[in-house]
Amino acid sequence: MIKQLFTRLSEVWPAVERIARAEGVVRIGASDLDDTHSGLFDEWIEHGHHATMRYLEKSASIRRHPEGRFPWAKSAVVILVPYASTRPDAPPGALSNHLARYALGDDYHEVLDGILRKIETAAAPHGKTWRYVDTGPLSDRSLATQAGLGWIAKNAMLINEEIGSYTFIGTLLTSLENDIAPDPVADRCGTCTRCLDACPTDAILPNRTVASDICISYATIEHRGPLPDITLAGNAFGCDICQEVCPWNNSPAATHLSFAPRDEYRATPITDLLRYEQSDFSTLFRKSAVKRARLAGMQRNVAALTEEESRGMLKP
Numbered sequence: 214m215i216k217q218l219f220t221r222l223s224e225v226w227p228a229v230e231r232i233a234r235a236e237g238v239v240r241i242g243a244s245d246l247d248d249t250h251s252g253l254f255d256e257w258i259e260h261g262h263h264a265t266m267r268y269l270e271k272s273a274s275i276r277r278h279p280e281g282r283f284p285w286a287k288s289a290v291v292i293l294v295p296y297a298s299t300r301p302d303a304p305p306g307a308l309s310n311h312l313a314r315y316a317l318g319d320d321y322h323e324v325l326d327g328i329l330r331k332i333e334t335a336a337a338p339h340g341k342t343w344r345y346v347d348t349g350p351l352s353d354r355s356l357a358t359q360a361g362l363g364w365i366a367k368n369a370m371l372i373n374e375e376i377g378s379y380t381f382i383g384t385l386l387t388s389l390e391n392d393i394a395p396d397p398v399a400d401r402c403g404t405c406t407r408c409l410d411a412c413p414t415d416a417i418l419p420n421r422t423v424a425s426d427i428c429i430s431y432a433t434i435e436h437r438g439p440l441p442d443i444t445l446a447g448n449a450f451g452c453d454i455c456q457e458v459c460p461w462n463n464s465p466a467a468t469h470l471s472f473a474p475r476d477e478y479r480a481t482p483i484t485d486l487l488r489y490e491q492s493d494f495s496t497l498f499r500k501s502a503v504k505r506a507r508l509a510g511m512q513r514n515v516a517a518l519t520e521e522e523s524r525g526m527l528k529p
């Protein structure tokens with residue numbers, strides 16, 4: 214029997230949606246590859262807002278011309294997967310009080326890649342595919358907003374009107390024609406400026422981008438060497454302040470099972486990390502996004518927090 218080859222995304226869409234839902238995906242859509250706001254990215258790089266994240270500079274030309282790197286790609290299947298929207302109850306000084314929500318469970322790179330791998334089984338027999346989570350040379354947020362999954366908010370986050378911004382974005386490029394019409398999305402930020410007002414370092418820029426060099430998330434996760442001269446406002450890894458104050462995060466989706474906060478982080482006093490060896494660090498943060506900061510980075514962050522606390526600065 215000759216196997217039928219599809220050429221359009223709509224032909225595989227029922228299967229794609231079915232697999233996605235079964236895997237805990239809460240929103241799914243499709244986008245073309247072009248980023249209609251790639252000029253904003255160029256501007257951001259020109260101003261040095263990427264700080265030491267040079268890989269972003271290197272991929273700028275692919276963002277501008279994705280067809281150069283992916284000549285076969287015609288569409289991107291984009292998924293949203295929710296992580297924990299609240300931190301668990303924990304005693305003062307517990308590690309979990311000082312980790313960004315996205316890092317309380319398993320590493321999202323692996324989890325979303327696993328989900329995309331399953332979705333891929335519906336599309337791959339009909340052409341080429343390429344999965345990526347975060348690490349690709351394209352803007353996940355641009356693809357998600359173009360797929361009708363939300364709008365780009367004043368805090369730069371992709372916000373879905375029904376479930377807010379505590380979601381990861383995963384992307385599957387395919388060689389199938391994109392004939393899935395996106396739902397229309399309105400910008401719902403209105404006159405609200407809560408995120409801009411709450412950011413302790415004024416890292417959020419008026420054009421809905423972030424100055425990484427003064428962003429707490431960047432400093433605690435990506436920056437190597439001595440910390441920039443900014444407050445960490447109680448954060449040891451990542452920062453959620455601009456999301457915590459957002460009214461669109463009042464009715465989040467249920468956390469995907471893989472991102473349920475780990476008990477070990479509630480039970481570990483944050484200052485224990487100062488005495489950790491590499492093997493302790495690798496065990497506690499096995500399959501966790503926190504590994505990105507490395508032991509030296511986490512010890513640097515915890516030491517800075519302890520110092521801030523002794524000067525009476527606030528905890529989250």
Ligand code: B12
Nearest residue numbers: 250254313347352353370371381382421423430431451452
């Ligand atoms: C580098 C990076 C960072 C940097 C820089 C963040 C930033 N805002 O630029 C740092 C380390 C600071 C960081 C922090 C965080 N990050 Co980050 N990060 C990335 C990464 C790898 C690239 C982002 C990037 O290129 N930034 C440069 C800006 C200019 O580009 P952009 O954010 O893609 O924005 C585009 C859209 O806004 C687009 N656009 C499209 N339509 C429209 C419409 C309008 C009106 C406008 C203005 C713009 C616009 O234009 C921009 C340029 O193309 C992406 C993964 C990826 N490959 O996309 C994850 C990603 C953006 N991060 C993510 C997360 C979860 C976080 C944190 C919440 C983690 C934490 N708790 O600490 C914080 C949030 C900080 C914040 N408010 O943005 C998620 C965001 C999910 C979501 N719902 O939006 C992503 C998508 C990872 C993922 N796959 O899930 N991150």
